[in-house]
Amino acid sequence: MLAPALIIMGCLLPIQYASAFNFNDVAQRAKALSAKAYVKPVPDIPKEVDDLTLEQYRDIRFKSEKSPWASAKLPFDLAFFHEGHLFNQPVKMNEILGKNVREIRFDPNNFTYGANKIDPSKLRGLGFAGFRVHYPLNNTSYKDEVLSFLGASYFRAIGKDQRYGLSARGLAVDTALNSGEEFPQFVEFWIERPKAGDKQLTIYALLNSRRVTGAYSFILKPGVDTAIEVKAQLYLRENVSKLGIAPLTSMFLYGKNQRSPVEDYRPEVHDSDGLLVASGTGEWIWRPLVNPKRLLVTSYTLSNPIGFGLMQRERNFAAYQDLSSRYEKGPSAWVQPKGKWGSGRVELVQIPTPDETNDNIVAYWVPDTPPKVGQPFNIEYTLLWQKDAEKSSPLSWVTQTRRGNGFQAKPDDSIGLLVDFEGPAFKKLPENTKLDAVVSVDDNGKLLSSEAVKNEATGGWRINIKLRRNEENKPVEIRAFLRNANTTLSETWSYILPPN
Known part of the structure; x- marks a missing residue:
């Protein structure tokens, strides 16, 4: 009986590496994963949480005192999302501490379930749906939520005096094609435990889908403009018709250029009001967003772009009059390439939507030369979440x-x-x-x-x-x-x- 017990205990111990776990370790996993046949995950969660409405799901909250860093008084804290509602795919979470990597395991007792009639003892086999990062962004006495990863490869962040608005994604595959879009998913994360006084946090992620795998590094730098340094190495299992790099996802219902079709006290409703592109030739291009009656896909052909982003230029509360959504505080997101990206296009997809509950705007970079199957494709960029000093033409x-x-x-x-x-x-x-x-x-x-x-x-x-x-x-x-x-x-x- 002693040997099995030792084996079980050994599984709970941290895994030790010869050197600190880093991006190359994730890249090796992504490469190895790409050589294997894709196995579609099958949701296996109890009906009690699978059938929750969005409001009921939001009533499930992680206990802040259960954060793995709560007692260490570090500058950053972690909190986790419960599986349920639309988020029925478990995400494996790990912490990096020196040369050790340990899994952060799901425990239903670390959550409160609000008004939901749920027995936590039936949920012990679940995993996390995602996580969020807290940091004292607006004052030193409170740690604001500054970054969130939840659903497929979606994530969003905010800077000082901002509210959540648009989102980013790790990757977009075949967006707006008749063949249908493929949504890669971050299936595992590794987060470096910060030290006292640290002002940045490093996160690694493994991405997987039917045709693509990838290794990602995210270096989070909260501030007036929160910056995320993104590094990715992608591998294709098979060819992809359209690979969208650094995708941004937002919502535009109506605005100054397009009135509301129904009576609404709010003059404007949108998380972003335009696409901004800085070409490699020095031209700055502004395309106001619309809510079209049918799918509208447009693009700008460029070589070595300076950057692009979905921007929220209207910053006056009077333009929105919405006390709950506070659209005037939503961030603009600016993608700033590192190195030369070569030739390609910034593509803008605008999808009809009847209300503000749907993200109907997508923008991303499509390289002219797509990755080859089995060969690594490397990309790096900085993602800025801005409000008071947004990117714009230096002229007007x-x-x-x-x-x-x-x-x-x-x-x-x-x-x-x-x-x-x-x-x-x-x-x-x-x-x-x-x-x-x-x-x-x-x-x-x-x-x-x-x-x-x-x-x-x-x-x-x-x-x-x-x-x-x-x-x-x-x-x-x-x-x-x-x-x-x-x-x-x-x-x-x-x-x-x-x-x-």
């Missing part, structure tokens, strides 16, 4: 896009668009300067008029555009920027008018 940027003609003595079928710009480029201009509005419309539109006028209310400039659509069932693409003689003074406003 779009502050709002409005659609409508205003008063017309003789209404017609023309479409009016007003684009406001603000920025430092205007502060150096002489008082009586005249700027040119450089406007172009694709073959499905006819430009009727355009002009640039100074906006006395803001100190910026406005472009007034009037156009007519040729075919109602096709989109129209419009581009515009401000110019003084031969000098460009603004980012490029690039708008898609969806089909009617």
